[in-house]
Amino acid sequence: MSNGKLIVALDFDNLHSANQTVSQLRGFVEWFKIGGQLFTAAGPTSVETFRNLGKKVFLDLKFHDIPNTVAGAVAAAAKTGANMINMHASGGLEMMRAACEAADMQADALEIPRPLLLGVTILTSIDERSFQRDFDTKRKLRDQVAYLAELSQQAGLDGVVASPLEIEIVRRVCGERFLIVTPGVRPRWAAAGDQRRIRTPSEAIEAGADYIVIGRPITGADNPRETAENILQEIRDHSDL
Numbered sequence: 001m002s003n004g005k006l007i008v009a010l011d012f013d014n015l016h017s018a019n020q021t022v023s024q025l026r027g028f029v030e031w032f033k034i035g036g037q038l039f040t041a042a043g044p045t046s047v048e049t050f051r052n053l054g055k056k057v058f059l060d061l062k063f064h065d066i067p068n069t070v071a072g073a074v075a076a077a078a079k080t081g082a083n084m085i086n087m088h089a090s091g092g093l094e095m096m097r098a099a100c101e102a103a104d105m106q107a108d109a110l111e112i113p114r115p116l117l118l119g120v121t122i123l124t125s126i127d128e129r130s131f132q133r134d135f136d137t138k139r140k141l142r143d144q145v146a147y148l149a150e151l152s153q154q155a156g157l158d159g160v161v162a163s164p165l166e167i168e169i170v171r172r173v174c175g176e177r178f179l180i181v182t183p184g185v186r187p188r189w190a191a192a193g194d195q196r197r198i199r200t201p202s203e204a205i206e207a208g209a210d211y212i213v214i215g216r217p218i219t220g221a222d223n224p225r226e227t228a229e230n231i232l233q234e235i236r237d238h239s240d241l
């Protein structure tokens with residue numbers, strides 16, 4: 001597998017620690033994810049810092065609001081130079097369409113490629129039982145993921161964030177070219193933590209994930225670089241990709 005499929009989640013409360021991890025993974029990991037914690041602590045500078053180092057940034061702020069507000073947030077996110085931006089697909093078709101339009105307009109204005117836009121389906125920390133209980137539904141979680149993926153595609157998004165357990169169904173519904181980004185990835189030796197719908201990195205890649213997101217197993221390791229290397233090697237050992 002190419003290293004370009006691994007996205008390392010920088011869930012830190014300060015830019016210095018994030019920077020340290022990025023430099024430990026220098027020349028080896030291309031994509032980094034900045035989420036609510038780091039972005040709230042360090043702001044757009046966090047994205048700019050890593051973009052200036054030549055890294056690709058997934059800005060994982062999971063927007064979910066009325067269409068006008070999300071459109072504005074997506075335009076601002078595109079301006080930071082982020083390469084990938086996401087929003088909750090449950091925000092609805094209109095919200096996602098407004099986001100696409102805003103990203104197109106901002107990309108044109110700045111003369112940059114439009115960032116990849118992803119819909120978040122159902123968080124990987126939620127299992128079947130809590131999904132049915134919290135959403136007061138008898139619907140199967142995977143059917144809801146497939147439904148939200150189809151809605152995201154209809155709105156014009158480039159792909160979705162889903163668990164590795166739903167890759168097959170999303171592929172069936174949305175086809176080969178629709179991007180699938182999967183958190184909920186855990187090597188066998190790593191703690192699951194709050195993740196519920198998980199698979200190993202090699203299982204996720206073999207099932208057809210375009211990108212896998214891994215945070216704590218790498219960032220919390222004594223040697224993040226060696227750990228990332230081991231994960232990528234394990235994937236190569238188990239697949240032809």
Ligand code: C5P
Pocket residue numbers: 009010011033035060122123124125161162183184185193195213214215216217
């Ligand atoms: O540390 P861990 O590998 O669990 O990190 C996974 C990352 O993926 C976290 O930054 C989390 O915010 C993100 N995530 C996500 N969508 C999900 C589940 C986790 O973007 N459904």
